Amino acid sequence: MHYRPLQITRFRFTVLMSFFLLSFSFCSYFEKEKEPISVIHRLQDMSEMATVEFVVSKVVKVNDVPGWYKYGDRKLLISCKARIKAGINMREIGEDDIVISANSIELRIPHARVITLIMDPESIKEEYSKTDFFRSSFTNEDRYAFLAQAEKEIKESIPQMGVLPQANAHAVAFFESWLRAMGFEHVHVIIKPLESDNLQP
Amino acid sequence: MFKTIRLFIYLALTIIFIIMGILVYKAYFGSRSRVLKIDNTAIMVEEIKKISQLFTSVYYDELVLDTFKLVDKAPGERLLDAMVIMRPGHGVANGMNYLSFRRFNMVVIARGRVFSGYDFSRLQESDLLIEDRSITFQLPPPEVLEVVINPSDYEIFIEEGRWSLEEAVALKQTAARLMSHRAIEMGILEQSETIAIDLLYNFFKTLGFETITIGSNFPHTPDQDILVPAPTLE
Known part of the structure; x- marks a missing residue:
């Protein structure tokens, strides 16, 4: 019996290699989550009346320009939104802060503070991403590190946004309407002076 | 004839070294974004409630x-794995799954x-x-x-x-x-x-x-x- 030796021509080799390389890109997937492990948990009391909610948006812009030893750019744009809730601590209203005489009442409430700052997961969207051949793509670890920087910037810019004055004004309006509903004719709600730096959530 | 073969081998080795160089470069300098700072952009107040x-x-x-996702292996990748799995005494319990999917894990805290x-x-x-x-x-x-x-x-x-x-x-x-x-x-x-x-x-x-x-x-x-x-x- 005569066996013909397997001959791989240049054309066949090229076709095989092309198929081999191209086939890596045709992938589909499914994913599965496992039962989570809870590490710590703790329940705590609080008594904060939130009176204002600010919705702010920010575009996270990353431009990874190469240094002398790098070649190729990486660019990323992520849009995100954050919700900031601010209000007053009800536990800080003591007996001394309420003065009643006949149908008049004077109520002193504490200065507003930020209660929560949340970056909505639904609002986080990758708008644009570009990675040159010599660079690796951004990982989620990278993306979340950038989002954490954005979160810090939003937190730091809260005093400039006017969140707390709005929260104070709404708190005054809220208590005035409540106290009027309770039958007081002359209502005077005052904001106590700010005692400490408690602006951050 | 021998000269041509030698030239071909040199060429092949050069290509291999270039590819390896690119891979090493990407591994070391490709990412490194931990120290990257985001650009300064405006924070827009959209709504006050x-x-x-x-x-x-x-x-x-x-x-x-x-969590993990199973990614369909490409035919070429399956072919390579099939060659590995067919070796005697390889001991892969579920050969078909091994051949079909690649598992990627993600663990978050x-x-x-x-x-x-x-x-x-x-x-x-x-x-x-x-x-x-x-x-x-x-x-x-x-x-x-x-x-x-x-x-x-x-x-x-x-x-x-x-x-x-x-x-x-x-x-x-x-x-x-x-x-x-x-x-x-x-x-x-x-x-x-x-x-x-x-x-x-x-x-x-x-x-x-x-x-x-x-x-x-x-x-x-x-x-x-x-x-x-x-x-x-x-």
């Missing part, structure tokens, strides 16, 4: 979420806070009744007001393969849902009710009311009354 929510309880939790309390914007006029020195106040049902897992609370511990931002965000949403359920299981709503009743009772007492009744809409077990009256002042 007047709300009246009483936050009464907070639940702190930390979850480790382990999510630290979060679940806030619960009352949304007073749900109150109606009939929920507050006042007669002389007595007050009756009907609380709305307590609810989870916020689940906060911010990017600074979210650590991606293991990330194998390519995961999109949407997939990472979806995992974060799962973490938020789980934390919310765990907080409810831990009794965050019951605690909210207790704190709110105590807080409002003391507030109304300070305002000079003598008879204070605070009702709750929280669904209790059948042997408990739905209306939970606060202690009456003597």
Whole structure:
């Protein structure tokens, strides 16, 4: 019996290699989550009346320009939104802060503070991403590190946004309407002076 | 003839070295974005809402979420694996799965806070009744007001393969849902009710009311009354 030796021509080799390389890109997937492990948990009391909610948006812009030893750019744009809730601590209203005489009442409430700052997961969207051949793509670890920087910037810019004055004004309006509903004719709600730096959530 | 073969070998080796060089370069200098700073962009205030929510309880939790996705191996990759698996004594238990899919893991650590309390914007006029020195106040049902897992609370511990931002965000949403359920299981709503009743009772007492009744809409077990009256002042 005569066996013909397997001959791989240049054309066949090229076709095989092309198929081999191209086939890596045709992938589909499914994913599965496992039962989570809870590490710590703790329940705590609080008594904060939130009176204002600010919705702010920010575009996270990353431009990874190469240094002398790098070649190729990486660019990323992520849009995100954050919700900031601010209000007053009800536990800080003591007996001394309420003065009643006949149908008049004077109520002193504490200065507003930020209660929560949340970056909505639904609002986080990758708008644009570009990675040159010599660079690796951004990982989620990278993306979340950038989002954490954005979160810090939003937190730091809260005093400039006017969140707390709005929260104070709404708190005054809220208590005035409540106290009027309770039958007081002359209502005077005052904001106590700010005692400490408690602006951050 | 030999000269041509030698030239071909040199050429092949040069190509291999170039490819290896690119791979090494990408591995060392391709990412390195930990020190990268984001560009300064404006923060736009989109909306300002007047709300009246009483936050009464907070639940702190930390979850480790382990997920994976099975990616269909490409035919070429399967062919290579088939060559490995067909070797005698390879010992792969489930040969077909090994051949078909590649497993990519992602492990995240999510630290979060679940806030619960009352949304007073749900109150109606009939929920507050006042007669002389007595007050009756009907609380709305307590609810989870916020689940906060911010990017600074979210650590991606293991990330194998390519995961999109949407997939990472979806995992974060799962973490938020789980934390919310765990907080409810831990009794965050019951605690909210207790704190709110105590807080409002003391507030109304300070305002000079003598008879204070605070009702709750929280669904209790059948042997408990739905209306939970606060202690009456003597």
